[in-house]
Amino acid sequence: MSHSVCVISSRAPYSGQSAREALDTALVSASYDIETSLLLMGDGVYQLLQGQEAGDIPRKNLAAMLQVLPLYGIETIYVDQLSLEERGIRSDALQEGVTVLAEGELPLFIQQHSRVFIF
Amino acid sequence: MKFALAVYGAPANSQAPQSALHFARAVVDQGHEIVRLFFYQDGVNTATAIAQPPQDESNLPEEWQQFIQAHNLDAVVCIAAALRRGIVDQAESDRYELPGHNLRKGYELSGLGQLLDGALMADRLITFGA
Amino acid sequence: MSTLHTVNKPGQAMALCVRAVVSGDSVLLIEDAVYELLSPASRLDALPDGCSVYVLDIDARARGVAVSAPFEVINYDRFVLLCVDHEKVLSWF
Numbered sequence: 622m623s624h625s626v627c628v629i630s631s632r633a634p635y636s637g638q639s640a641r642e643a644l645d646t647a648l649v650s651a652s653y654d655i656e657t658s659l660l661l662m663g664d665g666v667y668q669l670l671q672g673q674e675a676g677d678i679p680r681k682n683l684a685a686m687l688q689v690l691p692l693y694g695i696e697t698i699y700v701d702q703l704s705l706e707e708r709g710i711r712s713d714a715l716q717e718g719v720t721v722l723a724e725g726e727l728p729l730f731i732q733q734h735s736r737v738f739i740f
Numbered sequence: 741m742k743f744a745l746a747v748y749g750a751p752a753n754s755q756a757p758q759s760a761l762h763f764a765r766a767v768v769d770q771g772h773e774i775v776r777l778f779f780y781q782d783g784v785n786t787a788t789a790i791a792q793p794p795q796d797e798s799n800l801p802e803e804w805q806q807f808i809q810a811h812n813l814d815a816v817v818c819i820a821a822a823l824r825r826g827i828v829d830q831a832e833s834d835r836y837e838l839p840g841h842n843l844r845k846g847y848e849l850s851g852l853g854q855l856l857d858g859a860l861m862a863d864r865l866i867t868f869g870a
Numbered sequence: 871m872s873t874l875h876t877v878n879k880p881g882q883a884m885a886l887c888v889r890a891v892v893s894g895d896s897v898l899l900i901e902d903a904v905y906e907l908l909s910p911a912s913r914l915d916a917l918p919d920g921c922s923v924y925v926l927d928i929d930a931r932a933r934g935v936a937v938s939a940p941f942e943v944i945n946y947d948r949f950v951l952l953c954v955d956h957e958k959v960l961s962w963f
Contacts (some may be wrong), residue, residue, distance in 0.1 A: 624860055631886060640780055642821065647851045655860075662889075663882045696916060703889065728892045734858045737960055739867060740748075740781075741954055748963070755878070755901045755929075756963075762928075766946035839952075864953050869878060869963025 625656040629736035631663040634683035635675060640668050643740035644686060647684040651693035658734065659690065660722070662701040666708060669700065681688055691718070701727060743767050744776045744862035746855060749870030750785035751793075751800040756868040757786040761804055763866065768811055776858030777808065777815040779847070783820040787815075789844040801844055808846040816858075818848040850862055872896065874956035877903040880913075882910045887962040888913045893920040897950060898944070904930045907937060926950065 628650065630643035644659070651657040661668060673684045687698060697720045705721070707710060712721050721732055731737060745764055749756025767774055779786055785803055793799050808815045816826065822843070829849050831847075833841035843849060859865040871893045877887045878901040891897060897917065900905060904925055906912055916927055924944045925937045937943045946950070953959050 626856070629886075631882065638821075638824065639781065645802075645820070645852055650856055653853070655856070662886050681769060701886075701889070706888075724889065728782065728890050731890050731960070732871070732892070734956070736865060737958065738865075739869070739961055739963070740858070743953070759878075759900060762946045763949060766950045770947065770950055788958070864959050866876070866953060866959050867961035867963070869930075869961060 623639040623656075624736060625651040625658070625734045627658045627660055627731055628738045629660045629662055629667040629731070629737065629739045630668065631661075631740065633664040633667045635678060635680050636674070639740050640683055641681075641686070642655075644683070646738050646740070647690070648693055651682065651690075651695050657693075657695055657734075658699055658730075659687075659695060660701070660731070662704050665711060666700055666704045666715075669698065669719060670710070671714060671716055675723065688716070688718075699730065741772045741864065742775045742862040743772055744778065744858035744865045745797040745837055746778045746780060746867040747775060747783035747786060748857075748867060749793070750760065752785070753782060754870035756783060756821055756870055757796070757800050758790075760804040760866075760868040761800070761807060763868070764768065764807060774811070774853050775861050776854065777813055777853045779815070779817045779833045780821050780852070780855060784817050784824065784825055785825045787817045787822070787827055787844050787847040788842050790842045793814040805846045815847045817847050818852055818855070819841065820852065822849055872956050873958045874898060874952050876900055876959065876961045877906075878961075879903050880906045880909065883962040884913045887921055887960075888916050888963075890950060890960065891917055892919055892947075893918040896922045896924065896956060898924045898926065898949065900926045900929050903936075904914065904935045907935055918955055924948070
């Protein structure tokens with residue numbers, strides 16, 4: 622049976638290590654040649670805001686780290702539309718390479734993966 | 741049935757390791773198999789050998805260790821998460837020339853790939869988050 | 871093809887969980903998620919029809935939260951059985 626993995630990342634980028642450790646999980650999964658999706662929900666959508674300059678905190682720029690995903694075969698990042706709307710974020714404020722999932726699409730999208738990791 | 745358990749919360753800032761232990765005991769009692777325990781994020785603090793809670797409180801690192809050893813479980817602590825949070829074994833302590841080591845016996849430091857492996861090996865992955 | 875969703879706190883974890891549930895799934899409230907039962911505007915009201923909601927006994931008792939129908943109080947043995955009976959477990963926290 623061939624597996625597919627969905628990593629759900631639901632925390633803002635710089636308050637802890639959760640966003641980073643979710644991303645690491647997606648990268649490890651993809652490096653095993655498993656079909657892998659990264660889905661941002663809740664405060665996780667803040668990871669995609671353009672113009673992040675985290676060097677003074679100092680932290681690594683998470684938005685920049687997300688841009689390496691295509692090198693691992695993860696071509697698009699999925700985002701929960703409702704989470705964007707609740708936070709007043711328009712999808713054109715996000716970096717490129719994003720697929721927005723409408724409310725009705727979400728359950729099926731998540732459940733079509735054989736393994737789901739939530740962070 | 742094969743279970744993989746992931747613990748993402750520390751004893752002092754979440755109920756995750758306590759809930760996971762209750763769950764793990766019930767899994768074993770019912771004759772199921774735990775193919776992997778994986779401690780990630782702040783959950784790595786569960787593997788410390790040098791926490792000393794007051795005597796009238798539960799000592800989760802010790803209780804988990806006893807459970808792991810009694811059932812001969814494969815208990816993996818994510819090495820990158822552990823190094824970030826100051827949980828190291830003798831080898832890592834030597835490698836980075838640290839003043840000591842504090843990984844409890846029964847736990848093993850290894851890579852995040854072990855979380856993926858465990859989840860793929862098991863029929864069910866149950867996560868206890870912070 | 872049903873999923874067991876565990877939730878361990880009210881707030882975002884509960885909101886995202888409810889968004890991912892489909893009819894036939896089950897939801898288990900553990901740890902601080904039992905406080906959701908006190909909310910006058912519980913997100914559980916938004917669950918689709920045909921979902922069962924379970925509450926972990928020791929976590930509700932620890933917090934002084936009373937549980938009444940249609941919610942069902944269960945112990946860890948039932949928690950394990952629910953994991954077996956559902957194809958997948960999603961843990962929201």
